[in-house]
Amino acid sequence: MINSAQLTILRSYARKPNPPVDLPESILFDHSDKTLTIFDTYPKSIFHFLILPRISAYTGDGYTERDLTSLRTLLKGGQEKAGRVIRDLEEAAKVCVAQVEEEMVARYKFKWDIWVGFHPVPSMEHIHLHVISADMVSSSMKNKKHYNSFIPKGDFFLTLKDVSEWLEAQPSFFRKMAELKSSEYEPRLKAELACFHENCYELFKTMPQLKAHLQEEWDKRMAREKAKRERLEKLKRKSGSKKAASPSASGTTADNSQASTSTLTAEDLVELEGSQKKRRKTDESDVE
Amino acid sequence: MINSAQLTILRSYARKPNPPVDLPESILFDHSDKTLTIFDTYPKSIFHFLILPRISAYTGDGYTERDLTSLRTLLKGGQEKAGRVIRDLEEAAKVCVAQVEEEMVARYKFKWDIWVGFHPVPSMEHIHLHVISADMVSSSMKNKKHYNSFIPKGDFFLTLKDVSEWLEAQPSFFRKMAELKSSEYEPRLKAELACFHENCYELFKTMPQLKAHLQEEWDKRMAREKAKRERLEKLKRKSGSKKAASPSASGTTADNSQASTSTLTAEDLVELEGSQKKRRKTDESDVE
DNA sequence: TATTCCGATAGTGAC
DNA sequence: GTCACTATCGGAATGAG
Numbered sequence: 186m187i188n189s190a191q192l193t194i195l196r197s198y199a200r201k202p203n204p205p206v207d208l209p210e211s212i213l214f215d216h217s218d219k220t221l222t223i224f225d226t227y228p229k230s231i232f233h234f235l236i237l238p239r240i241s242a243y244t245g246d247g248y249t250e251r252d253l254t255s256l257r258t259l260l261k262g263g264q265e266k267a268g269r270v271i272r273d274l275e276e277a278a279k280v281c282v283a284q285v286e287e288e289m290v291a292r293y294k295f296k297w298d299i300w301v302g303f304h305p306v307p308s309m310e311h312i313h314l315h316v317i318s319a320d321m322v323s324s325s326m327k328n329k330k331h332y333n334s335f336i337p338k339g340d341f342f343l344t345l346k347d348v349s350e351w352l353e354a355q356p357s358f359f360r361k362m363a364e365l366k367s368s369e370y371e372p373r374l375k376a377e378l379a380c381f382h383e384n385c386y387e388l389f390k391t392m393p394q395l396k397a398h399l400q401e402e403w404d405k406r407m408a409r410e411k412a413k414r415e416r417l418e419k420l421k422r423k424s425g426s427k428k429a430a431s432p433s434a435s436g437t438t439a440d441n442s443q444a445s446t447s448t449l450t451a452e453d454l455v456e457l458e459g460s461q462k463k464r465r466k467t468d469e470s471d472v473e
Numbered sequence: 474m475i476n477s478a479q480l481t482i483l484r485s486y487a488r489k490p491n492p493p494v495d496l497p498e499s500i501l502f503d504h505s506d507k508t509l510t511i512f513d514t515y516p517k518s519i520f521h522f523l524i525l526p527r528i529s530a531y532t533g534d535g536y537t538e539r540d541l542t543s544l545r546t547l548l549k550g551g552q553e554k555a556g557r558v559i560r561d562l563e564e565a566a567k568v569c570v571a572q573v574e575e576e577m578v579a580r581y582k583f584k585w586d587i588w589v590g591f592h593p594v595p596s597m598e599h600i601h602l603h604v605i606s607a608d609m610v611s612s613s614m615k616n617k618k619h620y621n622s623f624i625p626k627g628d629f630f631l632t633l634k635d636v637s638e639w640l641e642a643q644p645s646f647f648r649k650m651a652e653l654k655s656s657e658y659e660p661r662l663k664a665e666l667a668c669f670h671e672n673c674y675e676l677f678k679t680m681p682q683l684k685a686h687l688q689e690e691w692d693k694r695m696a697r698e699k700a701k702r703e704r705l706e707k708l709k710r711k712s713g714s715k716k717a718a719s720p721s722a723s724g725t726t727a728d729n730s731q732a733s734t735s736t737l738t739a740e741d742l743v744e745l746e747g748s749q750k751k752r753r754k755t756d757e758s759d760v761e
Numbered sequence: 762t763a764t765t766c767c768g769a770t771a772g773t774g775a776c
Numbered sequence: 777g778t779c780a781c782t783a784t785c786g787g788a789a790t791g792a793g
Contacts, residue, residue, distance in 0.1 A: 189790040191763055227764075306762045327764095328784080334762055341762080367762080374762065390772095391783060477775045479778055515779075594777045615779095617769080622777060629777080655777080662777065679768060 188310070196250065196311040198223060199240045215284070218242055220277040225315075227325040229335055232285045232299070232318035236277045237311060238270050254310050256303045256343070260351075260363035268352045274314045275345055281316045289318070295410040302344040304334055305370040314345065321381065322403045328392060333374045336381045341373045483599035484538070486511060487528045503572070506530060508565040513603075515613040517623055520573045520587070520606035524565045525599060526558050541600050544591045544636070548651035556640045562602045563633055569604045577606070583698040590632040592622055593658040602633065609669065610691045616680060621662045624669045629661045 190197075198221055201208060205216060208223075214234055215222040219242040225233040238253055248270070252262050259267045278301050289296045298319030307313070317335055326332060333339045351362045378389040382402050389395040478485075486509055489496060493504055496511075502522055503510040507530040513521040526541055536558070540550050547555045566589050577584045586607030595601070605623055614620060621627045639650045666677040670690050677683040 189763090190792085191790065194763080304762055308763045330762060371762075393783075477778090479775065482778085592777055596778045618777060659777070681768080 192308065193310050195223075195235070195237055195309050195313055196240075199237045199253070199311050201239070202241065203239070215277075215281065217277055217280075219273045222277060222281050222316075225317075228317075228323050229326040229331055230318045230320050230323055232288070232316075233323070234281055234285070234316040236274050236281060236314040236316060238274060242273075243270065253312050255307055255312050256305065256348070257363070257365040259312055260359075260365070264352050264356065264359050270312075271345075271348060271352060274312075275349065278314055278316055278345060285316065285318065293407065293410070294414060297406070300335060300337055300342065300344070301346075302337070302342050303348060305341065305343055305365040306367045315342075319381070320403050321399050326396065329378060330374045332378065332392070332395065333376050336379075338381065339373060339376060341370055480596065481598050483511075483523070483525055483597050483601055484528070487525045487541070487599050489527070490529065491527070503565075503569065505565055505568075507561045510565060510569050510604075513605075516605075516611050517614040517619055518606045518608050518611055520576070520604075521611070522569055522573070522604040524562050524569060524602040524604060526562060530561075531558065542598050543595055543600055544593065544631070545651070545653040547600055548639075548647075548653070552640050552644065552647050558600075559633075559636060559640060562600075563637065566602055566604055566633060573604065573606065581695065581698070582702060585694070588623060588625055588630065588632070589634075590625070590630050591636060593629065593631055593653045594655045603630075607669070608691050609687050614684065617666060618662045620666065620680070620683065621664050624667075626669065627661060627664060629658055 198205070198208060198212070201221070203216075203218060205213060205221065208221075212223050212226075213221060214224055216239075219239055221237045221239055223235050223237065225235050240250055240253060243253065244250070246269075247266070248262075252258055252266075253270070259270055282299050282301065285299055286296045300315070300317050300319055302315055303312070304315070315335070321332060321335065334341050336342060337344055351359050354362075378392070378395045380387045380389070380395070380398055380402065385402070387398065389398060486493070486496060486500070489509070491504075491506060493501060493509065496509075500511050500514075501509060502512055504527075507527055509525045509527055511523050511525065513523055528538055528541060531541065532538070534557075535554070536550075540546055540554075541558070547558055570587050570589065573587055574584045588603070588605050588607055590603055591600070592603070603623070609620060609623065622629050624630060625632055639647050642650075666680070666683045668675045668677070668683070668686055668690065673690070675686065677686060
């Protein structure tokens, strides 16, 4: 079988010994004994990471490289065997999500949704779990397939939550879902372009139009969050608090984006929003 | 009905009074009381002209502008009425063909086929007869529709000869052919790309490939003709003739092309080829 | 569903 | 089947000692 380096690059990362010293910082974001977390080379949102199971962590445990080729090959091994890998990826994803949220607050002073899931029909070999922020604002998000492959309501993106449920379900249901037939999933990528934002779902005929709209949605969201912070700051001043502003850290953003400036620190915000949450007993929309 | 200037530009030419003094030389090539011969703005071959019936020449004779909108509307008027216009266009086409052949010899020192015919489904309003040299070598020949719309064997291009035969045929046959249904003709423009040259008919997957091949065919044809001239010149020297070379005229070429140089004049060539034809009793391929 | 390159295909707007 | 512009769609190559 002839494969270009590009299609097997993830496997080459997954083969690295522990610690993966020869993986540059521009690729490797984090790692554990069992997983690697890497920056997606072509991020489709502001934050976009891939979690990979490390081959050496599983080959001593009854798995082959082939088992780890894709979600489909992994699920073929059965619920128990697949479940162990999926749970390891889930654990790494939780860490990654927490890191991304921390960086969201550091850079943008608010958190927003993060989608975690698999592609049923991947192009690159070696199973990879996507951790991607719910904005779809990125210069690498270029075509309909890119977009439709990440929208949870597009029926292509398989959330980790869904896959985890299959693993706990009746074997007959699991086997049905584990088929992951490309003939079933591929057509879904050709669906019309619909904005994924709640209370919008507007349709677009072209990618440039959709992208302009997504940028607008993102700009509006930032403006709303800024206004919210300013209301909170005002409230805080009234209540007599006296903390000063401080610069934020950096390191996880996978695409260039402009954070709005503010005189509130991340810590102030989290503190204030947390207290407000308790007071108002309402849902926050920043975490799925 | 809303039409852009581009779609009705031919009608605006056809409305010009006699003589059409305000039509620039870059557009008007020739005219008679009944017709205009204009350069095709986007020539699909080295030579490409359009023959138009002039509106004032027919409106006093029972025709409306609408009758002259297209071949289809003209034929709707019946065989006799359509025939008069077609014969006028034919007469102008004969003059045009002679002029083009003269210019072929002046510039390229040989003649090649000239196709004369209509498009059954035109885009521009006002009936126009195409007079186009059989080379399809032009920077304006850009897509499959352009190409397939002029190849006589492509079943789209209606030669003047064919249309003239309809006019003399049984009314039932005439009426059938006069329908010119776009649903019948349009699909023919999507046919595969086949070289139109006799003894070739090679298929091509892309326009750049076809165009490269057509350029090659043209270059080879020019080389063959040059070799032929040189053989003739040698023959002529042996027979003791002593005519000198002279430069050629210009004015009809509708696209930039490079003529091969030669020391033979057009007159020499025609004279020699004529005499050779008689001697060898073989076909020449330069004139149909 | 890796990207990139090339080219075909499709829709639009033109005054 | 007018053109020119934009964007989509569709295939093929992609590495490399």
